[in-house]
Amino acid sequence: MTRCVALLSGGLDSMLAIRVMQEQGIEVESLNFKTMFTCCQDTSAQAARALGTNITVIGQEDDYLDLVRAPQYGYGKGANPCVDCRIYMFERAYKFMEAVDAQFIISGEVVGQRPMSQKRSDLKVISTNSGLEDLLLRPLSAKLLPPTKPERDGLVDRERLYDFQGRSRKGLIRLAREFGFTEDMIPTPSTGCALTEPEFGNKVHDLIKIQLNDTRWDYDALNVGRHFRFNEATKVILGRNHKENTQLEYMHRMEDATSTSFLEPISFKGPNALVTGPSTDDALEYAAGLIHRYGHSVDGEDNIVQVMQAETEFNLIAQPTDRSAQDKTIASAVNLRPVGS
Template identity: 35%
Template structure:
């Protein structure tokens, strides 16, 4: 039997696909691709792979994914999710890894509106140079035969005929394949499909600031767009500590001095007007927001100064999320 390289999200569909193929005697290697927007903790994946007895390889594809995210040839979904081009990128990478091995995935025809409709599945294969070479065991019986079936490596009666979003049949399938009912099955979610997160990503794209360092801030704090710079204000003690340690050369660190308040990082700008506005926003989130003036510390390039600012309370026009 040839080796199978399975695109593995760590969700239930990819677990079923892995189990089904193993029961037919295939040597299955689970391949997981991750970026800051999707992907699971490696420790979780390793535990899961051990329990279903498959090999696991994890690859960070952030560098190759960011150009796709900035300008996807086949557009975005409802938010900033470039599902078609993202999946095509994964298949291209999987093709490089697999060589002449079998390429498989746990996709279900019709389950996801953008990337798993039948015509989308065919389009993605074409983009990746894998027409007829992607085995989808969960929907194989309702899809055109793959090259593996034509060569006799895979038999059609081994495959399932699942389609759409219903999961009514899953308990029966799980039982028939001998999958543990208590098996942890983390869902394969993508942050780019979430409206609030997508707005922050879109803002970075529009201002040509979609860097790994900026992306690392997207799940932290409140976000504001100033005339040139991007301000992130901590929401709690943990985020304040994170932002203080995060600030690097070129960043402006801002925090209150005379009253409790948040810590903030201003990136991509040292304009006096941006620092003034950022300081007023920080003061507006402090315990001194009702004072006439609040003392704020501004650190940049190893130097620190204190300025008194009037707290800004009406900052909706600056908010990104």
């Protein structure tokens, strides 16, 4: 029995690539790669169910952040190091392929569809640097690429593969309909990866460029709240709603937290805040000023904020400082991207 492993994101391309293999009687084991920046595991599980394949989810390892910090092949529009990330995924998929006794790997990549990672030259780099070489087959664009080993060995009929290229989805949607995909099986395009979003990317680039000793906790914290940079070592994170206010309190209690103070308004309604890095008096005043700015402070009264630190608790009167009254969030900053990327 011929068996392949498919990287299944849950998007249309990966679903079609799987169906092309199934049409040739090839058994497909699906693999979904999850990072701390991706969502949508439900979507990939639903896609696997619709296609009748098993799905295994594998997560990033600790070294994934190294490639986010310094990708060999650069970033896309946000902080997405797609070529490096694909190499990383396929290296792990290769091990999985051997473990499940499959003969090759497929992916839904389409030549020229994504400027960052699907140029013809990128596809070659990904195949080579992942160690897969010609064990990596892209069924949707295979006719535009040199024959892979499974094609040469007769495991896959090259004549029944495709030559899609470019960004248009029209041909892919037509093929999906020919395969009998119902409308609800055709997902709208989305990477499901926060790194591709420019605003989130700004927060990542800020950590990479400015806060040189960043940790995994710092990256997790990027998913929560408004982020303001106070200085090279210190940042303030404000909750945007009740859920985030609770999350910030929870995150502050985590063992690996880099936050040094948790601030909560106690005499007026307003956001909770975390200070990451040194909680100097100036940094705390700035954080309290941000709470004042984004909260419902009461005119003519002391607007009190409670500060909780590892060993101590005390109160501050929140009032806007020159900076806290006008600073913009890191997400809306400009020029955070590395030069040349």
